[in-house]
Amino acid sequence: MKKYNFNAGPSALPNDVFKYSSEAIKELDNIGLSILEISHRSEKFAQIINRAKDLTLEISGLESNEYEVLFLQGGASHQYLMVASNFLNDVAGYVNTGTWSEKAIGEAKYYGNVIEVASSKDKNHTYIPKNIKISDDVDYLHITTNNTIFGTQFHKFPVTDSPLIADMSSDIFSRKIDFSSFDLIYAGAQKNIGAAGVTMVILKRELLERNKRKIPSILSYRNHVDKKSLYNTPPVFSIYTCMLNMEWILRSGGIEAIEKKNIEKAKLLYNEIDNNDAFYGFVDKSDRSIMNVTFGIDSNYDSEKFDNICSNNFIHGIKGHRSVGGYRVSLYNAISIDSVRVLVNIMQEFKKNR
Ligand SMILES: *Cc1c(COP(=O)(O)O)cnc(C)c1O
Numbered sequence: 001m002k003k004y005n006f007n008a009g010p011s012a013l014p015n016d017v018f019k020y021s022s023e024a025i026k027e028l029d030n031i032g033l034s035i036l037e038i039s040h041r042s043e044k045f046a047q048i049i050n051r052a053k054d055l056t057l058e059i060s061g062l063e064s065n066e067y068e069v070l071f072l073q074g075g076a077s078h079q080y081l082m083v084a085s086n087f088l089n090d091v092a093g094y095v096n097t098g099t100w101s102e103k104a105i106g107e108a109k110y111y112g113n114v115i116e117v118a119s120s121k122d123k124n125h126t127y128i129p130k131n132i133k134i135s136d137d138v139d140y141l142h143i144t145t146n147n148t149i150f151g152t153q154f155h156k157f158p159v160t161d162s163p164l165i166a167d168m169s170s171d172i173f174s175r176k177i178d179f180s181s182f183d184l185i186y187a188g189a190q191k192n193i194g195a196a197g198v199t200m201v202i203l204k205r206e207l208l209e210r211n212k213r214k215i216p217s218i219l220s221y222r223n224h225v226d227k228k229s230l231y232n233t234p235p236v237f238s239i240y241t242c243m244l245n246m247e248w249i250l251r252s253g254g255i256e257a258i259e260k261k262n263i264e265k266a267k268l269l270y271n272e273i274d275n276n277d278a279f280y281g282f283v284d285k286s287d288r289s290i291m292n293v294t295f296g297i298d299s300n301y302d303s304e305k306f307d308n309i310c311s312n313n314f315i316h317g318i319k320g321h322r323s324v325g326g327y328r329v330s331l332y333n334a335i336s337i338d339s340v341r342v343l344v345n346i347m348q349e350f351k352k353n354r
Pocket of ligand 1: 077078146147
């Protein structure tokens with residue numbers, strides 16, 4: 001039996017993506033070749049990557065004359081370096097909401113000065129800083145929209161006249177937002193877009209004008225834009241899974257329908273955490289993430305017993321991040337409400353049978 005997979009990433013993908021991508025490994029669209037053996041310069045792959053770009057713009061509601069979409073390698077972690085090498089000329093502002101923000105800040109410091117304009121470190125990243133004030137002369141402001149590890153999420157974004165750059169790895173396409181208020185968005189595919197190995201970048205063309213430093217080609221957004229993500233061999237299969245997943249998003253009713261379902265799933269689980277004495281949430285209620293739900297077990301209950309019940313019931317991937325402990329349930333787009341119901345029932349049984 002297939003498990004209920006609540007992994008934080010790589011994570012569950014829609015069944016359609018597993019089905020169509022595995023068929024394409026055997027043979028892609030009756031062309032006599034596997035997706036794994038076609039040339040990245042072939043007409044067939046041009047159709048796939050162009051379709052993936054078009055779907056990205058369609059889902060995010062952005063215009064192709066204003067925004068570029070890139071599919072790059074190196075993960076979100078590589079974007080920390082690319083963002084700073086391309087756009088940190090003097091000083092940049094970063095909001096520190098956890099481990100991933102801290103990594104982004106660490107890489108940026110190789111290129112210039114970083115002002116931590118706000119931080120949630122004082123309370124171990126259990127909330128999102130509010131009323132963030134930014135001096136307007138920063139090269140850009142960088143935020144992490146969803147804190148995958150601690151389970152907090154921006155529900156309102158900082159307003160700034162400087163370019164706004166976001167790591168959206170764990171909540172992209174999970175909710176309706178105004179994508180046009182961002183100048184650069186990046187996301188490792190393995191949480192909510194597709195198979196690991198590719199990073200989606202959505203970039204406002206105007207931003208490229210702000211690049212002043214001479215940088216190696218592999219780090220240069222301009223180079224990747226000019227080469228249409230084909231500067232070097234791209235991860236063909238991962239990009240194909242992104243295309244399939246975005247087609248699934250549209251078939252499922254688009255981002256509005258996905259958001260509605262995601263909110264419903266998160267409510268169901270948070271409701272159980274709040275009303276079941278065996279469990280307690282880790283973060284401020286107003287800043288809770290609808291993607292990564294973190295919680296602990298009350299000390300009067302036996303967590304080992306809970307772990308056993310979960311594994312006996314095919315629940316997979318809910319152990320908290322090693323830096324936080326407890327539990328983390330990731331509710332990415334592909335997770336069904338029925339899977340969440342299974343978990344909630346187990347939580348209720350666990351409390352009753354203490
Ligand atoms: C998972 C994650 C990352 C790391 O992504 P890689 O693709 O492994 O580099 C970065 N930021 C956030 C918010 C994440 O959730």
